Amino acid sequence: MEGIRNQIRIGFFGFLAVVREKDVCWEYADRLEGNKVRCKFCDRILNGGISRLKHHLSRLPSKGVNPCTKVRDDVSDKVRELIASKDDGKEISIIKRQKIPEVKSPVAVSISSGKSLMAVESAPLIGKVFPSNTLSSSSSRNDEEIAERSIALFFFENKLDFSVARSSSYHQMIDAVRKCGSGFIGPSAEALKTTWLERIKSEVNLHSKDIEREWAMTACTIIAETWTDNKSRAIINFLVSSPSATFFHKSVDASPYFKNIKYLSDLFDSVIQDFGMENVVQIIMDNALNCTGIANHILQNYGCIFVTPCASQCMNGILEELCKVDWIDRCISQAQIISKYIYNNSSLLDTMKKFTGGNEIIKSGVTKYVSNFLSLQSMLKQKSRLKHMFNSPEFTTNSGFANKPQTSTCVGIIDDNEFWRAVEESVAVSEPFLKVMREVSRGKAAVGFIYEMMTKAKESIRTYYIMDEIKCKTCLDIVDKNWKNTLHSPLHSAAAFLNPSIQYDPDVKFLGLIKEDFFRVLEKLLPTPELRRDITNQILLFTRGSGMFGCSLAKEATDTVPPGIWWEQFGDGAPMLQRVAIRILSQVCSTSTFERQWSTFQQIHSEKRNKINKETLNDVLYIYCNLKLEKNSKSNSSEVDPLQLDDIDMTSDWVEETETPSPVQWLDRFGSALEGGDLNTRQFTALEGGDLNTRQFNASIFGGSDHIFNL
Numbered sequence: 001m002e003g004i005r006n007q008i009r010i011g012f013f014g015f016l017a018v019v020r021e022k023d024v025c026w027e028y029a030d031r032l033e034g035n036k037v038r039c040k041f042c043d044r045i046l047n048g049g050i051s052r053l054k055h056h057l058s059r060l061p062s063k064g065v066n067p068c069t070k071v072r073d074d075v076s077d078k079v080r081e082l083i084a085s086k087d088d089g090k091e092i093s094i095i096k097r098q099k100i101p102e103v104k105s106p107v108a109v110s111i112s113s114g115k116s117l118m119a120v121e122s123a124p125l126i127g128k129v130f131p132s133n134t135l136s137s138s139s140s141r142n143d144e145e146i147a148e149r150s151i152a153l154f155f156f157e158n159k160l161d162f163s164v165a166r167s168s169s170y171h172q173m174i175d176a177v178r179k180c181g182s183g184f185i186g187p188s189a190e191a192l193k194t195t196w197l198e199r200i201k202s203e204v205n206l207h208s209k210d211i212e213r214e215w216a217m218t219a220c221t222i223i224a225e226t227w228t229d230n231k232s233r234a235i236i237n238f239l240v241s242s243p244s245a246t247f248f249h250k251s252v253d254a255s256p257y258f259k260n261i262k263y264l265s266d267l268f269d270s271v272i273q274d275f276g277m278e279n280v281v282q283i284i285m286d287n288a289l290n291c292t293g294i295a296n297h298i299l300q301n302y303g304c305i306f307v308t309p310c311a312s313q314c315m316n317g318i319l320e321e322l323c324k325v326d327w328i329d330r331c332i333s334q335a336q337i338i339s340k341y342i343y344n345n346s347s348l349l350d351t352m353k354k355f356t357g358g359n360e361i362i363k364s365g366v367t368k369y370v371s372n373f374l375s376l377q378s379m380l381k382q383k384s385r386l387k388h389m390f391n392s393p394e395f396t397t398n399s400g401f402a403n404k405p406q407t408s409t410c411v412g413i414i415d416d417n418e419f420w421r422a423v424e425e426s427v428a429v430s431e432p433f434l435k436v437m438r439e440v441s442r443g444k445a446a447v448g449f450i451y452e453m454m455t456k457a458k459e460s461i462r463t464y465y466i467m468d469e470i471k472c473k474t475c476l477d478i479v480d481k482n483w484k485n486t487l488h489s490p491l492h493s494a495a496a497f498l499n500p501s502i503q504y505d506p507d508v509k510f511l512g513l514i515k516e517d518f519f520r521v522l523e524k525l526l527p528t529p530e531l532r533r534d535i536t537n538q539i540l541l542f543t544r545g546s547g548m549f550g551c552s553l554a555k556e557a558t559d560t561v562p563p564g565i566w567w568e569q570f571g572d573g574a575p576m577l578q579r580v581a582i583r584i585l586s587q588v589c590s591t592s593t594f595e596r597q598w599s600t601f602q603q604i605h606s607e608k609r610n611k612i613n614k615e616t617l618n619d620v621l622y623i624y625c626n627l628k629l630e631k632n633s634k635s636n637s638s639e640v641d642p643l644q645l646d647d648i649d650m651t652s653d654w655v656e657e658t659e660t661p662s663p664v665q666w667l668d669r670f671g672s673a674l675e676g677g678d679l680n681t682r683q684f685t686a687l688e689g690g691d692l693n694t695r696q697f698n699a700s701i702f703g704g705s706d707h708i709f710n711l
């Protein structure tokens with residue numbers, strides 16, 4: 001009996017081999033040894049043969065398969081049609097089993113009419129996805145299901161990110177269309193491109209003008225975000241931030257002049273003039289652009305403007321250095337062995353979800369290093385459930401799990417108390433800096449708190465390692481290198497000195513250390529003796545809590561009201577110091593966590609576009625960015641973690657396997673789907689143009705060459 005089974009199995013796989021030999025997609029790949037193929041477009045080597053190649057070329061979402069970034073659009077479309085044809089065949093068999101009146105697909109019609117396989121495979125996808133009216137009218141589906149299907153097709157046809165369905169504007173659109181009734185006809189492409197583009201741009205402009213009115217009191221911060229990649233591209237996005245909102249100003253392609261200090265200095269001069277030198281307190285530049293030449297130019301030519309680095313990037317730098325510490329690096333590697341083992345086996349993933357109550361054991365963050373520590377935190381929370389799963393009969397008696405070579409390794413890690421102690425220690429060391437990063441990434445005025453937060457973060461390290469001087473010194477050296485040499489600015493010291501919640505806190509011990517920086521900032525912002533005439537007396541009023549500063553309302557509000565507003569309400573007795581304090585304490589200390597979408601911004605700066613299309617795209621980009629920023633500001637509540645992405649990055653080091661698998665190991669990912677079950681595919685994200693992860697379906701799957709907005 002076993003011999004018969006083996007003969008059947010050999011015959012079946014032999015049949016598959018013959019079919020795969022004739023697959024038309026072989027013209028796009030070179031066959032290698034060990035069931036490997038090399039893509040002819042990007043030279044990437046794939047494990048798993050022709051099926052994996054198809055998903056690679058189609059650029060469709062598929063767990064663990066990286067999309068090809070160089071494949072031609074016509075090839076990609078053709079491969080998607082081939083995949084769709086195969087899926088249609090499965091759907092037809094299901095319909096037959098359910099005894100629904102048979103409707104022949106293009107595949108069935110082509111075969112019965114004697115057409116060749118190539119003709120079938122190249123049949124237009126539109127005929128398969130959009131059925132005829134007779135099919136719709138004869139269907140028993142209700143109107144609501146038809147509407148949902150139409151929306152789904154709209155998403156798929158236009159390559160929209162599934163997260164669009166979570167946006168408030170999507171739900172507003174559905175509600176508005178519903179109220180219009182059945183006779184409503186949507187705007188044409190021309191109306192969208194002209195009338196509505198201009199109208200909504202005007203609305204956004206009016207909103208920006210409202211924000212600008214507060215600059216006379218609060219001033220603003222110019223944010224320069226630089227996006228670079230390994231193709232020598234450099235895009236600088238300029239934003240302006242004040243207490244009410246952060247606003248997108250413009251995007252500049254600086255690729256040809258990125259190392260030219262004269263060009264960059266002139267560029268920053270023009271942006272400062274756009275906002276007015278008198279309205280700008282500081283310019284925040286990220287690490288990619290924070291060069292001495294530009295900073296010196298600004299400091300020499302604009303005496304009252306500070307140049308400061310990005311606080312969130314500094315925190316990310318600390319987390320990056322912590323990840324390189326040997327025992328933390330080893331802990332992360334072991335945790336990733338567990339996560340890869342689970343997330344690359346759909347059956348095991350389902351089992352894990354059952355034991356964790358549907359919760360994930362890993363998290364994706366805005367950077368690789370944030371993801372590392374968020375995932376360790378998540379895994380630590382699920383520690384008892386993971387142990388329970390790996391020791392349950394559901395796992396130990398399942399031959400599909402027990403016979404895998406990785407199983408013993410994972411079980412050994414899960415049962416290793418030293419591993420869990422390392423996880424706890426890694427979480428304890430990283431959490432203070434994740435907390436700082438969260439606070440500075442919310443888009444709020446945090447400059448008055450950054451000095452105190454960093455002081456408390458360092459103190460928490462000293463407390464945790466009170467009995468381990470070596471580890472304490474290792475961590476504090478990393479913090480000091482990034483804080484003192486990279487982030488710290490006299491503006492942070494002055495903001496801490498003027499923050500009433502710090503100034504009047506008897507437990508604060510560092511006020512004497514920051515007073516000198518405070519005086520240096522005052523001299524910069526009040527450069528003439530006339531402006532500084534009564535400033536000493538006003539400082540005494542504030543530090544001693546005299547006058548309005550000492551009233552009960554002022555004391556009660558120190559910890560409940562933002563410091564800038566506190567000064568606006570209670571600082572009238574010291575008018576010049578009040579003006580300085582409001583302008584300093586109203587600023588952010590970090591660039592935005594704006595999503596890096598190279599495909600969108602590259603189209604704006606493409607030399608191939610004519611002037612009309614480029615202007616239109618600039619308007620679309622201007623509207624898009626400001627709508628996203630407004631949405632982010634509304635969602636930045638204390639309940640939302642600004643460091644965590646909504647979806648797991650299925651191409652991260654926590655999921656994607658880097659080791660060479662066996663020739664058929666990739667089949668394990670499909671689990672029960674090969675036995676007739678549903679194949680769940682997870683939306684995945686890609687790292688494009690830098691360390692920050694992007695959640696954009698358009699950029700990650702279809703690449704930077706796709707045209708957006710049909711322009």
